[in-house]
Amino acid sequence: MSPDNLDIQNSLDKDLIASVTDLKVYFESKQGMVHSVDGVSFDIVDGEMMGLVGETGCGKSVTARTFMQLVQSPPGVLAGGNIKFRSKNIKNGSQVIDLLDLSENQIRELRGERIAMIFQDPGKALNPGLTIRTQVAEVFQEHRENDVLEKAGLKNKLSGVTEYFVKKYIKQEAGFLVTTLLKIPPLSTYKKKIDSGINRLVAEALEETQIPNPTKVMERYPHELSGGMKQRVMIAQAIACNPDLLIADEPTTALDVTVQARVLDLIKELQKRHKTSVLYISHDLSLVRRICDRIAVMYAGQIVETGDAETIFNQPKHPYTQGLINALPSMSHERGKLEAIEGIVPELIEPEPGCRFVSRCMRRKANCEEIDPKLKPISEVDKSHKVACLLYEA
Amino acid sequence: MSNSKNTILSLRNVKKHFPIKEGVFQNVVGQVHAVDGVSFDIGAGETVGLVGESGCGKTTIGRCVSGLEPLTNGDIFFDLTPEKLLALEDFEKHQSEIKNKHLIDEIQSTSNISKIEGDDFYNYRRNCQMVFQDSFSSLSPRQLVSDIVSRPLKIHKVCADNELIPRTIELLEQVGLGKQHLYRFPHQFSGGQRQRISIARALALDPKLIVLDEPTSALDVSVQAQILNLLHDLQKQRGLSYLFITHNLSVIRHMADKIVVMYLGKVVEAGKTEDIFSNPQHPYTKALLAASPDLSEDVMSDMAALDGPIPDPARPPQGCSFRTRCPVSRTECGWEVDDIIRRLEHHETLIDSIKSVHQPDAFNAKLTFETSLSAIELKDVIGTNDIPKQMRKAIKKIEVDGNDVNISFDPVQTVPLVQSDNGSLSRCVLANK
Numbered sequence: 001m002s003p004d005n006l007d008i009q010n011s012l013d014k015d016l017i018a019s020v021t022d023l024k025v026y027f028e029s030k031q032g033m034v035h036s037v038d039g040v041s042f043d044i045v046d047g048e049m050m051g052l053v054g055e056t057g058c059g060k061s062v063t064a065r066t067f068m069q070l071v072q073s074p075p076g077v078l079a080g081g082n083i084k085f086r087s088k089n090i091k092n093g094s095q096v097i098d099l100l101d102l103s104e105n106q107i108r109e110l111r112g113e114r115i116a117m118i119f120q121d122p123g124k125a126l127n128p129g130l131t132i133r134t135q136v137a138e139v140f141q142e143h144r145e146n147d148v149l150e151k152a153g154l155k156n157k158l159s160g161v162t163e164y165f166v167k168k169y170i171k172q173e174a175g176f177l178v179t180t181l182l183k184i185p186p187l188s189t190y191k192k193k194i195d196s197g198i199n200r201l202v203a204e205a206l207e208e209t210q211i212p213n214p215t216k217v218m219e220r221y222p223h224e225l226s227g228g229m230k231q232r233v234m235i236a237q238a239i240a241c242n243p244d245l246l247i248a249d250e251p252t253t254a255l256d257v258t259v260q261a262r263v264l265d266l267i268k269e270l271q272k273r274h275k276t277s278v279l280y281i282s283h284d285l286s287l288v289r290r291i292c293d294r295i296a297v298m299y300a301g302q303i304v305e306t307g308d309a310e311t312i313f314n315q316p317k318h319p320y321t322q323g324l325i326n327a328l329p330s331m332s333h334e335r336g337k338l339e340a341i342e343g344i345v346p347e348l349i350e351p352e353p354g355c356r357f358v359s360r361c362m363r364r365k366a367n368c369e370e371i372d373p374k375l376k377p378i379s380e381v382d383k384s385h386k387v388a389c390l391l392y393e394a
Numbered sequence: 395m396s397n398s399k400n401t402i403l404s405l406r407n408v409k410k411h412f413p414i415k416e417g418v419f420q421n422v423v424g425q426v427h428a429v430d431g432v433s434f435d436i437g438a439g440e441t442v443g444l445v446g447e448s449g450c451g452k453t454t455i456g457r458c459v460s461g462l463e464p465l466t467n468g469d470i471f472f473d474l475t476p477e478k479l480l481a482l483e484d485f486e487k488h489q490s491e492i493k494n495k496h497l498i499d500e501i502q503s504t505s506n507i508s509k510i511e512g513d514d515f516y517n518y519r520r521n522c523q524m525v526f527q528d529s530f531s532s533l534s535p536r537q538l539v540s541d542i543v544s545r546p547l548k549i550h551k552v553c554a555d556n557e558l559i560p561r562t563i564e565l566l567e568q569v570g571l572g573k574q575h576l577y578r579f580p581h582q583f584s585g586g587q588r589q590r591i592s593i594a595r596a597l598a599l600d601p602k603l604i605v606l607d608e609p610t611s612a613l614d615v616s617v618q619a620q621i622l623n624l625l626h627d628l629q630k631q632r633g634l635s636y637l638f639i640t641h642n643l644s645v646i647r648h649m650a651d652k653i654v655v656m657y658l659g660k661v662v663e664a665g666k667t668e669d670i671f672s673n674p675q676h677p678y679t680k681a682l683l684a685a686s687p688d689l690s691e692d693v694m695s696d697m698a699a700l701d702g703p704i705p706d707p708a709r710p711p712q713g714c715s716f717r718t719r720c721p722v723s724r725t726e727c728g729w730e731v732d733d734i735i736r737r738l739e740h741h742e743t744l745i746d747s748i749k750s751v752h753q754p755d756a757f758n759a760k761l762t763f764e765t766s767l768s769a770i771e772l773k774d775v776i777g778t779n780d781i782p783k784q785m786r787k788a789i790k791k792i793e794v795d796g797n798d799v800n801i802s803f804d805p806v807q808t809v810p811l812v813q814s815d816n817g818s819l820s821r822c823v824l825a826n827k
Contacts, residue, residue: 055614055615055616055617056585056614226703228703229703256447256448256641257447257641257643257682257685257686258447258681258682258685258700259700260685261684261685261700262700262701283614283615284687285615286644286687286688287687289687290687323616324615324616327615327616327618327619328615328619328644329619329622329644329645329647329648330644330688337623337626338619338622338623338648339619340616340617340619340620340622340623341616341619341620342620344584344586344587344617345584
């Protein structure tokens with residue numbers, strides 16, 4: 001690690017697992033640069049569930065994808081900022097790294113191992129041409145070589161060339177020569193043992209997400225499973241390596257309410273059991289309120305308000321947050337008019353300075369169009385509740 | 395329902411089955427019971443909400459109502475006067491003694507949407523419009539907004555050619571768009587605006603009924619509120635009736651006067667919105683309500699969830715169709731042999747060792763196993779707590795005979811929709827008492 005990283009290590013608070021500072025992700029387009037994520041900063045407290053809420057196109061998914069360097073470049077441009085992440089449980093203890101500084105190989109080691117992701121549509125995120133077993137096994141084969149060997153009963157029993165071959169096989173890097181050799185005894189017996197070891201690991205992982213009879217499900221293809229089951233497989237895949245940070249990108253949007261409740265319970269339970277930190281991305285406020293400890297509200301590429309879930313819902317300060325909460329039809333409301341936020345989300349191509357919400361804001365002031373509001377704590381007492389609005393600036 | 399108003403739409407035991415075809419010759423091997431005997435009425439100026447999980451048949455009903463799918467069975471009547479509705483109900487009660495045959499015949503020929511022809515059918519099409527869920531795929535990407543919105547006007551020849559554009563602008567203004575949007579393509583609009591165009595198109599012919607198939611589920615909350623307000627205002631101005639199909643309970647609570655809850659192609663509960671939300675009768679409605687998060691609820695309250703998958707609609711359970719997932723199931727829910735087989739999926743070895751199943755009807759079956767050991771094991775499994783207690787009680791006879799196991803249940807009739815205390819209808823054995 002370079003000396004730079006040591007500086008960062010000192011600067012990440014003890015109780016945080018990750019911290020995003022002034023993140024800027026732009027996309028090139030014919031009309032100009034699209035400022036999808038424009039100066040986003042937030043912290044994820046270790047072992048907590050952080051909710052990132054916002055409307056379509058506000059940049060919440062891009063933010064999440066930047067964690068794993070999944071934003072395609074070009075057209076994506078990383079225009080600034082950093083994501084500090086405390087990687088625990090690695091050989092030399094816990095260590096703070098900047099996720100955006102890592103090379104392709106380094107981030108590959110983290111993906112699925114320390115940071116895992118659950119995608120929105122399990123129907124699209126799972127490969128339709130591979131069995132569930134193959135897809136879940138990949139995580140173990142990539143990151144948990146020793147576990148596989150242990151399950152196969154081959155740990156510390158192999159040596160030299162045999163070990164090299166077997167490991168190649170586990171890593172799915174076996175070329176023609178190794179594949180052929182693995183068909184001949186005694187290597188073929190090792191291969192069988194490895195296969196059954198992987199099977200057992202996969203079955204255990206599936207079992208953890210409450211999938212009934214995992215050994216059967218394992219041999220199926222994604223289209224043979226229901227939406228809820230597919231999402232469980234995704235979750236099994238994500239938590240297989242017991243990651244430090246789990247990014248859930250609208251994991252229940254494609255599911256029915258009854259199934260959604262089950263999947264949420266599952267995520268919450270697994271989070272508690274493994275003490276995983278979760279970044280939960282959703283557009284559904286009522287859902288986020290239920291499961292998240294802390295919330296950040298995004299609008300047009302910026303965070304407008306952040307704080308404890310209860311504070312945000314009981315005392316929303318930013319006009320956008322207030323509007324969002326009022327726009328939601330609620331079971332206790334009287335029927336009739338909903339308080340809609342009029343207007344549409346502004347274009348994010350080379351945006352003008354000033355508050356992004358100004359065109360839709362009911363409480364705008366004269367200088368709102370000129371001054372870019374900064375995310376600041378609302379009071380001296382509660383430092384965690386921050387708002388980016390001129391109304392609250394002295 | 396007040397008797398002075400017309401009934402815009404009346405569904406009477408509507409069934410829609412889709413054939414399952416197989417093989418080179420496309421032989422029909424089964425039927426998917428998408429909609430299985432649904433009845434409800436929509437009054438003039440009323441909003442009826444249709445709720446249920448995906449695959450429960452709510453969209454199929456919408457398509458049947460708007461005439462996009464022919465019915466397998468049953469009738470849909472359009473625009474009935476109170477007298478006609480009474481005559482029809484009377485006719486259904488006493489089928490044998492037909493009092494006013496000519497009135498019934500008249501209703502059948504002028505109001506039954508699968509029997510009307512010519513001008514009447516034209517008139518029905520004009521008066522029943524639809525707004526689809528996905529405005530990306532329901533607006534042609536190659537047509538300008540002016541074409542899209544004025545198309546119904548042209549087809550039904552409601553205004554002269556030189557009035558087309560002014561009328562189109564008027565329609566766009568009604569949905570909060572304007573003249574400047576006339577010559578644009580759908581892709582130039584945001585999701586909310588596109589949904590407004592769909593609504594303008596539906597309004598063009600001044601219909602009596604609009605079928606709204608999940609009109610806001612692809613939209614953000616702030617835009618959803620705009621669209622819901624728009625629909626609300628239009629209904630007030632024009633006295634429209636809506637059939638509002640959605641899975642979002644908070645939206646339906648906000649929009650609907652009456653609610654119809656569907657499960658597996660059947661209505662499980664129907665009644666006034668307030669009644670259903672304040673005092674749901676059917677366990678399924680209760681589960682749905684408990685599962686949907688809402689801002690007004692206590693955060694710490696448990697989100698109840700349902701176990702198990704939705705049964706295959708090609709082989710819907712007899713008796714109560716919800717019993718396989720029901721938290722309060724009873725002995726008399728209509729358990730059948732298929733339930734045992736569904737449960738056996740947890741016991742892989744057992745289900746693998748079944749050689750053949752001889753099933754004369756849903757309540758009796760002879761399972762043949764490869765070994766007598768498995769047959770005895772099945773009996774043991776049924777004795778354990780893996781099987782719901784209520785289901786075990788419902789088994790009339792279980793006998794092991796060598797490799798065979800004979801199982802029989804008490805046959806149970808389909809559970810009827812019954813009026814409960816608060817006036818809503820519910821289909822549950824608990825409400826029957």
